[in-house]
Amino acid sequence: MPTHTPNNTDASGQHIGRNGPTLQSGPPSPPIRVVFAALAAALAIFLPAAALAVAGNNAGRGAWDATVYHEPFIRQLAADWPRFDLSNPLTATTPGYHIVLATLDRFGPGSTTALRLASALIGAGLLATLATWLARRVRPLDAFLLSLPLAASIYTFQSAAWLLPDNLAWLGVLWILILCLRDPPAWRNLAIAGGVLAALVFTRQVHLWAAGVIWLAAWLGVRSTDPGLFIRLPARIPRTVLAALITLPAVLVVAWFVRHWGGLTPPRFQSDMHGGNPATPAFMLVQVWVLCIGFGPWLAPALLRAARDHKAVLLAAGTLGLMLAIVPATTTDPDAGRYSGWWGVTGRAPVLFGRTNLLFVILAPLGAVWLAGALLAVPHRARWTLLGALVAFAAAQSATFFSWQRYHEPFLIILLAMLAALQPAELRRTPFARLRLPAMLVFCALLAAISAMAIRGEPVAPGTPPPPKHTAPEDPWAAPPPDRAPAEPARAE
Helix, strand or coil: CCCCCCCCECCCCCEEECCEECCCCCCCCCHHHHHHHHHHHHHHHHHHHHHHHHHCCCECHHHHHHHHHHHHHHHHHHHHCCCCCCCCCCCCCCCHHHHHHHHHHHHCCCCHHHHHHHHHHHHHHHHHHHHHHHHCCCCHHHHHHHHHHHHHCHHHHHHHHCCCCHHHHHHHHHHHHHHHHCCCCCHHHHHHHHHHHHHHHHHCHHHHHHHHHHHHHHHHCCCCCCCCCCCCHHHHHHHHHHHHHHCHHHHHHHHHHHHHHCCCCCHHHCCCCCCCCCCHHHHHHHHHHHHHHHHHHHHHHHHHHHHHHCHHHHHHHHHHHHHHHHCCCCCCEHHHCECCCHHHHHCCCCEECCCEEHHHHHHHHHHHHHHHHHHHHCCHHHHHHHHHHHHHHHHHHHCCCCCCHHHHHHHHHHHHHHHHHCCCHHHCCCHHHHHHHHHHHHHHHHHHHHHHHCCCCCECCCCCCCCHHHCCCCCCCCCCCHHHCCCCCCCCC
């Protein structure tokens, strides 16, 4: 159906503000279609997760983590409500998600099925929020397709199907990105983002990195989109200082837990969480390349245009990806925190010089080039906001010993979906558009197959205790009989 291009848009369909194009990347969908896109995306994760909960399926890695760690902690909080003992919780994360479900347990239906359905609703909220934002920029079908990998991914699906805190944290990350991408974001939006950040780090402390996104949003401008990055410094510096004050409550939340625990994690997990992992940025770029199997038809036109107009930038991005792949060790090594997910697949590739995975040398530069091409095509604020978020996220994850795909994939899916929706209109009307539906359906079928394989096997028995290394002397299961020694499932994620 032909659409009318209003006078205040450019040839690409982007809205023209006083300082250039802003983030309205195309004519918005009618509100009812936005609702349908959001509902379809929400149901894509809620229905299968709810079916597993109602059927009582309790097999797989997600079930093991929920049964051994998260549900016992939720039950403990419900029993102690509201006098919570947070000195050494049975989870490596801050307790926001667990307190929410403990409150439901205390004052509502407290069955495991009911709690799992509540977790499925949180996952549905994550998908609905992303699809709503996308559908305001692209066609509803595209919005649904771009959000579908988040529903099919094993890491978001397991968090919806079992009692895992990941999806509530990703919802907080998504809201911060949405608020900071508004062009221009009013101080009210940044203040709300600061409140969301405080709730986010109360749910998962590692996401304090998102404070940097709020600082960057203030640096870029709050009244209009300032060109460049380092001009008008007398105006930018006070704005950024004020943004830092907005994020201070979140910093204080994390500082309180660090002081309370004597570290960034509760005492029972501090033997696991030590040191960083410099291979994480390269591993994230490998994942970007894999994800572009589905997102590629949306991003390929931008990559082709960048190859024509910005060869030097793509060369620099590829060189950076290559350096990230060869400077740190990138071989699969469980003792170094490099295992599970695509680590297992890439681990079959030849090894160079005893420390460098050949596939990383090839795929990490390609992933960097994909990102560079997509970023070059979007408006100024979106480019720097999303690039800053990626850099801050990668830095935070590199400070974690375990380079696990479960920590990265949902964020990368959200990032690529946003980049795809922000591509200018002329780059969406190309022959690649015909490949969107089959490419994304095939890719999501692959992700769904991985998720399905992960829920096979023997069910996890209720009351299974945690491993001895995560058992504290005050725990009732501190000395389990020999025949109940827990067997942790393999991390074939």
